[in-house]
Amino acid sequence: MDLRAVPAFDDNYIWLLRDAEGRALVVDPGDAAPVLAVLGDAPPLAILLTHHHGDHVGGVADLLAHWPATPVFAPHDDRIPQASQRVDDGDRVTVGDWHFEVLAVPGHTRSHVAYHGEGLLFCGDTLFSLGCGRMFEGTPPQMHASLARLAALPGDTRVCCAHEYTLGNAAFALAVDPGNAALRTRAEAVRALRAAGRSTLPTTLAEERTCNPFLRCDVPAVRAAAEGHAGQPLADAAAVFGALRAWKDGFRG
Missing domain, CATH: 3.60.15.10 (Ribonuclease Z/Hydroxyacylglutathione hydrolase-like)
Known part of the structure; x- marks a missing residue:
């Protein structure tokens, strides 16, 4: 295959x-x-x-x-x-x-x-x-x-995935979850791949569950970052997601 x-x-x-x-x-x-x-x-x-x-x-x-x-x-x-x-x-x-x-x-x-x-x-x-x-x-x-x-x-x-967005996404993910060691390692690998003109895909779901903030809305550090940016408590994981997505929509990293 x-x-x-x-x-x-x-x-x-x-x-x-x-x-x-x-x-x-x-x-x-x-x-x-x-x-x-x-x-x-x-x-x-x-x-x-x-x-x-x-x-x-x-x-x-x-x-x-x-x-x-x-x-x-x-x-x-x-x-x-x-x-x-x-x-x-x-x-x-x-x-x-x-x-x-x-x-x-x-x-x-x-x-x-x-x-x-x-x-x-x-x-x-x-x-x-x-x-x-x-x-x-x-x-x-x-x-x-x-x-x-x-x-x-x-x-x-x-x-x-259908787009090569990983490098830009990594900048946002690090803004949300800077203490995530696996994410920092992934971001370094992504920068090296793109500098060499290579694709960052496919990824794996295991890697995404560890590094992707949009799949980690129930993680305390991610929730705290979303609430800090939103300036208010967030009721549940879906609200955390919504705050993250709104943050990303205006993010310039």
Whole structure:
């Protein structure tokens, strides 16, 4: 099994998973050109889509123009018209010899889904390495619950985020949780990877649970930092999450 993060636009990744015979699964192709450059004349087995934003679905029409029979799995959302099969929470998706469970993770968008299987998590813009997505259509309790659901998956799960945001996220995470030794080590590794022009992904859920402040809203140090920035006590972990997300939205590190 060959997993590749194909760069697109300024900081997107289109994920390609290929089997021993070179057959590919494509995840969130916002642009067709990088996918065509990698696959050549070999049609993909399927396309998985996590949500409707253009930088995740914009290349689907061109890929289908090349390979009209390609199945396209997507959430129930009319803003993704190219879907051939709609998926919802708890559905199972089989592509070749691979099997994935669909997880509803609303927050970034109302219909966002993730795909978990084969030791991988394709999470779109819900979870990032050392961060999380903005809430365009959801609430803090929704997004916090979605992230908690992902965090409960096995720790060795490889997290395939859709953007290379780790370096900027590390600066914010250190502002929130400067006493976290594992986070400081991770931040140093991230700086070295980016200085060498290398990707910081995939990460693992175990690493994220240890270092990502958005998955640590019940940790006293993280809660204290959120309350200090908010200037008031926070009722629960979802409120801590909301305060952290608002802080991050205006953060300049």
